[in-house]
Amino acid sequence: MLIADDEPLARRGLELRLASDPDVVIVGQVGDGEAVVHAVRECAPDLLLLDVQMPGMSGFETLKAIPAQLMPLVVFVTAYDHYAIDAFEANAVDYLLKPVDGSRLSQALDKARSILERSHADGHRARLLALLSALSGKPDLTLEEVLETEDPSRLVEATKQISLKDGTRTIRVSPGGVRWVDAAGDYVCIHTDEGTHVVRATIGDLGRRLDTTGFLRIHRSTIVNARRVVSSRPHSNGEAFLTLDCGQELKVSRSYRKTISALVRS
Numbered sequence: 001m002l003i004a005d006d007e008p009l010a011r012r013g014l015e016l017r018l019a020s021d022p023d024v025v026i027v028g029q030v031g032d033g034e035a036v037v038h039a040v041r042e043c044a045p046d047l048l049l050l051d052v053q054m055p056g057m058s059g060f061e062t063l064k065a066i067p068a069q070l071m072p073l074v075v076f077v078t079a080y081d082h083y084a085i086d087a088f089e090a091n092a093v094d095y096l097l098k099p100v101d102g103s104r105l106s107q108a109l110d111k112a113r114s115i116l117e118r119s120h121a122d123g124h125r126a127r128l129l130a131l132l133s134a135l136s137g138k139p140d141l142t143l144e145e146v147l148e149t150e151d152p153s154r155l156v157e158a159t160k161q162i163s164l165k166d167g168t169r170t171i172r173v174s175p176g177g178v179r180w181v182d183a184a185g186d187y188v189c190i191h192t193d194e195g196t197h198v199v200r201a202t203i204g205d206l207g208r209r210l211d212t213t214g215f216l217r218i219h220r221s222t223i224v225n226a227r228r229v230v231s232s233r234p235h236s237n238g239e240a241f242l243t244l245d246c247g248q249e250l251k252v253s254r255s256y257r258k259t260i261s262a263l264v265r266s
Contacts, residue, residue, distance in 0.1 A: 002045040004062075005077065006031045006054045010098065014049060014077070017105055023113070033057025037065045045072045047093075047112050052078040063090055073115060075108045162209050164190075164199050171197050175210055179228050179244055183221035191248075218242065218252040 011029045018024045027043040052059040079098040094108035164171045177193045183203040190197040231243045238254040
């Protein structure tokens, strides 16, 4: 908080009243408009207690000199009530008359806290939405889409890529586009929407590279993308078969039957 008043006794009175509030940190006290602008630039206060009549620039002229991106919340503190309309037109949080009543000062601080909390929440939400938009590759992503998604982290899975080295060759695949993976000797076949990639690796190594919440082992030589499974059917010998959204059918061995309930879409 910054206190701006050309009367030292008025500044001291506000300081004493604010001393009992643990949330308030006074970053400076100044006595004229030019000093207010300088202090705002240097200290970036969240709240400015501003007198209307000061030498040099008035309180309103001072506000015009503060860059918009640095503008703190403002509570006017003055001995004159006829500036109130101008104060609220300047988007002041409150307008306090001298001598300042303790309860009115507390009300003004409560208003400022509420505005700051909303502002911080809005800023955090905007930054989070921008991050999700960038990661998901959806620049037009809306807050409603995020809120309607059970797990917002799923929004980025479709574009997050993993790199697989095969000698001098590097293959990059998006986990969201992988249907299933199966082992073929010293190689694994990665079946994706674009086609099948064959690389020299073990099924265990690849399983550890993939998202453990989205990919599950259904056989010692097969890993499946859980979000691509649409149905299952049991087999008489204790095994089962899964059908993927591409029509492919995969066998689930008896030792992995417990995973079926987690795989079948509702």
